[in-house]
Amino acid sequence: MWIVPETAIADLMTPEAAFDAVEQVFAAMSRGDARNFPVIREAIGHADAIYGFKSGFDRAGLNLGLKSGGYWPGNVAKGLTNHQSTVVLFDPDTGRPRALVGGNLLTALRTAAAAAVSVKHLARTDAKVLGIVGAGHQSAFQMRAVAAERGFERVIGWNRDPAKLARLSRTAADLGLPFEAVDLDRLGAEADVIVTVTSSFAQILTSAQVRPGTHLACMGTDTKGKQEVGVSLVSRAAVFTDEVAQAVTIGECQHAVAAGHLDAGAITELGAVINGTAPGRTSAEQVTLFDGTGVGLQDLAVAAAVVDLAMARGVAIEVPF
Incomplete structure (x- = not known):
C-alpha cells in the first residue's frame, strides 16, 4: 500500500490538475460511468464534531474508495484546520487497499475546482x-x-x-x-x-x-x-x-x-x-x-492523481499491508 502524507500534497497537486480531475468526474457521472454511494454524515457527540464518509466507484478512472473526515470547530485553537479528512483508495480488481492519502488540501482544491468548472461552463x-x-x-x-x-x-x-x-x-x-x-x-x-x-x-x-x-x-x-x-x-x-x-x-x-x-x-x-x-x-x-x-468521486479523482504523481516522483511511501 502507498501512503502520501498531507505534508507532501502541496508539492504534488496543482489547481489545474484538480480542475481537470473534477471536470472529468462530472462528465463520467453524467455518462453513468461513475457512481457515488450514499453519504454518511453525523454529529458524533464529542468535541462538537461532525464526521462522515463519502465513497464511490469511477469505472472510467478505475477509482474505488472513500473519504473519511469532517468538521472539528475547536481545531483552530489547537493550531489545526477545522476540516480534517483522509482518502483511502482500493484496487477495484481485488479490493486490496491501494493508497492512504492526506485529504485536507485535496478537499480544498477539489471544492474550489468544482466551482471553477461551473464558472467555465455556466458564467x-x-x-x-x-x-x-x-x-x-x-x-x-x-x-x-x-x-x-x-x-x-x-x-x-x-x-x-x-x-x-x-x-x-x-x-x-x-x-x-x-x-x-x-x-x-x-x-x-x-x-x-x-x-x-x-x-x-x-x-x-x-x-x-x-x-x-x-x-x-x-x-x-x-x-x-x-x-x-x-x-x-x-x-x-x-x-x-x-x-x-x-x-x-x-x-x-x-x-x-x-x-x-x-x-x-x-x-x-x-x-x-x-x-x-x-x-x-x-x-x-x-x-x-x-x-x-x-461528492466522494471528486475526492477519489484528485487522490488518485496525486498518488500517481507521488509514485512518479519517488515521494510515495510504500508499506506492507
Missing part, C-alpha cells in the same frame, strides 16, 4: 466582477480557482466578521486584482459571478439582491439544514449540481424542494452540460446557480 463570458460571500479558509482557494476562468477586473467580498476579509484582500492582491469589502446589496448588484462559501444555517443572499445574468456557485451547503441563499433565488435560477440526489437532501436545493418551489427533475447535472447532452446558460439575462454539494 457569462464577459463576466468582470467576482463576488465572494464568506472569508474562511476555503475562500482563498475559491477565489484563485474561479479567477482563472474569466477575465475578472476586480473582486468584492462580504463576511459576517469584516476583520476576516483580510484573507480575501491578500488573495486578490496576489492575483493582481483590486479588492473591496461591500455590503450584500452592493455585492449582489455588482457581481457577475458570486461564490458563497460559508457554514450558514440561514439564508444570507436573497433573490432581490441578485441581478439578472449572474452565475452563483453555492459551495457551503453540504449538510441537512445548512443554507446560504434564499429559496426564491434558487427557484428563480436555472439550477445545476454535481449530483441531484445530494442536492435535494443536503445541498442548497433542499429547502426549495421541501417548500415545493423546485422539482428535482428541473435540476441539471453539470456533467451533462460538459458532455453536451444538456444546455447550460441559455441567455445573457438568465441567473444560473451551481449547487456544489461535494
Whole structure:
C-alpha cells in the first residue's frame, strides 16, 4: 500500500490538475460511468464534531474508495484546520487497499475546482466582477480557482466578521486584482459571478439582491439544514449540481424542494452540460446557480492523481499491508 502524507500534497497537486480531475468526474457521472454511494454524515457527540464518509466507484478512472473526515470547530485553537479528512483508495480488481492519502488540501482544491468548472461552463463570458460571500479558509482557494476562468477586473467580498476579509484582500492582491469589502446589496448588484462559501444555517443572499445574468456557485451547503441563499433565488435560477440526489437532501436545493418551489427533475447535472447532452446558460439575462454539494468521486479523482504523481516522483511511501 502507498501512503502520501498531507505534508507532501502541496508539492504534488496543482489547481489545474484538480480542475481537470473534477471536470472529468462530472462528465463520467453524467455518462453513468461513475457512481457515488450514499453519504454518511453525523454529529458524533464529542468535541462538537461532525464526521462522515463519502465513497464511490469511477469505472472510467478505475477509482474505488472513500473519504473519511469532517468538521472539528475547536481545531483552530489547537493550531489545526477545522476540516480534517483522509482518502483511502482500493484496487477495484481485488479490493486490496491501494493508497492512504492526506485529504485536507485535496478537499480544498477539489471544492474550489468544482466551482471553477461551473464558472467555465455556466458564467457569462464577459463576466468582470467576482463576488465572494464568506472569508474562511476555503475562500482563498475559491477565489484563485474561479479567477482563472474569466477575465475578472476586480473582486468584492462580504463576511459576517469584516476583520476576516483580510484573507480575501491578500488573495486578490496576489492575483493582481483590486479588492473591496461591500455590503450584500452592493455585492449582489455588482457581481457577475458570486461564490458563497460559508457554514450558514440561514439564508444570507436573497433573490432581490441578485441581478439578472449572474452565475452563483453555492459551495457551503453540504449538510441537512445548512443554507446560504434564499429559496426564491434558487427557484428563480436555472439550477445545476454535481449530483441531484445530494442536492435535494443536503445541498442548497433542499429547502426549495421541501417548500415545493423546485422539482428535482428541473435540476441539471453539470456533467451533462460538459458532455453536451444538456444546455447550460441559455441567455445573457438568465441567473444560473451551481449547487456544489461535494461528492466522494471528486475526492477519489484528485487522490488518485496525486498518488500517481507521488509514485512518479519517488515521494510515495510504500508499506506492507
